[in-house]
Amino acid sequence: MTGARRPMRTDGEATRARILEAAGELFAEGGFAETTNKAIASRADVDHASINYHFGSRSGLYREVLVEAHRRMISVEDLTAIAEADVPPEEKLRGFIARIVAAVLDGQGWHGKVLSREILSPSSHLDVLPLSEIGAKMRIVLRILSGLTGLPPDDPALRRSLFSVLGPCAMLLVAAPRISPLADDVLTTPREVLVDHLCSFALGGLAAISARGARE
Template identity: 40%
Template structure:
């Protein structure tokens, strides 16, 4: 079927609009990661993106809408919810699911150090006014899936306080890798200079050893004193 000139024009504008939106998003993400939301102005984003406020409002509704779109992009890039749900629902053994999650996350944090990881680290260390909304909208659903993965391995109930502590133990090393500086000469720098595969294997060994020990402790009858 031959498309009319008007149809081609509409499709062309749509493609151009998608390119413009993506460009603004990338430029804004880099600036926000470098300076933080509070120290980045709409004018700076527009100048860097070679666009105007009207384009920001058209694609994102407002400057604040642009920031929320940037945070959404961060969570799409760092192990999306779709990926986690697919992993949790897969036929893999429970331990393999959790191992794959941890491995994928650590490789994302160490091998793909982009503005996405730097911006989310900034949000965790010095939260913006939109941090709570971002956590509730994008992070908490992911944590729900992670709870499921850890519950499968540990055998703990989803509403168990012990499960919450297990999730903390699993996530803590990953969060440290997210927020620790790769440039500053800190005590952790030698660890970051080791091969990622070595660090991944080390964390998985500790993680499963801890979960196995806790599972054994939970199932061992307590002797009355």
């Protein structure tokens, strides 16, 4: 018995994917303002009309690139699998951090560079992420942190802790272009050592917040 085959992409789907990939590469190299439809069409080997047909405009295309970049960093499906794994909460946090570290260090594809640009210089298009990606992912990570601290997911202290956990992960993206010796020190650290450090740092802070919550 043979396994079910994945349905083949239609010509339109293949063209859309090719445009998205070409745009991601170019936006990573030069940013939104410096990347023209002409350059995207040339790299994707399509005409200008195809960009508008599939994405509405260059702005619409850039917003789709941002969403795809965030998904390539870590998807809702990835996070759900981590959160629902039959392991202690500490291992779930480690799985999350390890996934982010791997996404940053494994070749630093265009997705990481696009998100790094947005962290350093947010554009007016960034609001697409809370609507399509960040909200769902935050709820999943809050469940993991809730299991670690005993605080409910809607506790303001837990929500602040989320930013404390995510901050160092965001800094990895900023450091990835290696614009300073400090970035080299971090990015040349053995992966397991880096994951251990980020986990220990996060767990120490979460333990303190948990203890404070218990006292209060």
